[in-house]
Amino acid sequence: MKLPGNLKEDFSQGALDADTLSKDPFEQFERWFSEICEIDPDAPNAVSLATASGLGVPSVRTVLMKIYDVNGFVFFTNYGSRKAKDLEENPRAAMLFPWVRQGRQVIVRGPVSRIATSESLKYFLTRSRGSQLGAWASDQSSIISARGVLESKLEEVKQRFSAGEVPLPSFWGGYRLEPESMEFWQSQSDRLHDRFEYTRDANGDWVIARLSP
Numbered sequence: 001m002k003l004p005g006n007l008k009e010d011f012s013q014g015a016l017d018a019d020t021l022s023k024d025p026f027e028q029f030e031r032w033f034s035e036i037c038e039i040d041p042d043a044p045n046a047v048s049l050a051t052a053s054g055l056g057v058p059s060v061r062t063v064l065m066k067i068y069d070v071n072g073f074v075f076f077t078n079y080g081s082r083k084a085k086d087l088e089e090n091p092r093a094a095m096l097f098p099w100v101r102q103g104r105q106v107i108v109r110g111p112v113s114r115i116a117t118s119e120s121l122k123y124f125l126t127r128s129r130g131s132q133l134g135a136w137a138s139d140q141s142s143i144i145s146a147r148g149v150l151e152s153k154l155e156e157v158k159q160r161f162s163a164g165e166v167p168l169p170s171f172w173g174g175y176r177l178e179p180e181s182m183e184f185w186q187s188q189s190d191r192l193h194d195r196f197e198y199t200r201d202a203n204g205d206w207v208i209a210r211l212s213p
């Protein structure tokens with residue numbers, strides 16, 4: 001298959017330089033994230049989450065990053081899913097924010113752990129009843145014979161919880177990726193893009209390196 005000739009590939013806009021870059025990667029993330037939320041509020045928190053099994057077999061999928069602060073980046077999922085199995089075997093991941101239209105990407109790498117149940121519950125309570133029931137209905141990543149299986153599971157959980165609030169499933173909750181490194185990439189003309197990577201030194205302080213694009 002030939003790709004159409006009119007695909008946009010040059011997203012250069014603005015530079016990223018060592019003088020204006022924040023010393024703190026979370027602050028730099030906050031700057032970029034709030035800019036993107038203003039310009040392009042279409043799911044700027046949709047990230048590609050890469051995991052690998054204990055044998056090193058990689059998997060990637062989109063998830064929504066729902067909470068971020070200096071402790072890391074949180075997403076919610078089913079604790080029995082493929083990604084959860086990967087994380088049990090190999091509790092590390094990479095998260096990529098693909099802000100392609102702004103010519104930017106941020107890549108965060110580090111260890112991942114489950115958040116406290118109380119924190120998952122707090123978030124679960126903010127979800128619509130439909131999403132709460134959906135979390136109960138889906139045995140995420142398992143094989144099902146037809147959509148009807150999901151629909152009857154949904155009916156079953158609707159009946160089961162018809163009397164009151166939908167409780168937090170024990171098999172559902174959040175994970176936090178605690179960054180060991182954060183990379184900021186800004187598209188520039190002639191493929192001479194700007195790339196800065198933050199990593200921690202032996203004292204735990206962030207150090208910044210410019211990387212060749």
Ligand SMILES: Cc1cc2nc3c(=O)[nH]c(=O)nc-3n(C[C@H](O)[C@H](O)[C@H](O)COP(=O)(O)O)c2cc1C
Binds near residue numbers: 060062081
């Ligand atoms: C825009 C978008 C947002 C998604 N958000 C989530 C999410 O927050 N949590 C989640 O478990 N799956 C989410 N998914 C579905 C995942 O991409 C994936 O199919 C699912 O988590 C199963 O992945 P796994 O089998 O690798 O564990 C999202 C998919 C898309 C396209």
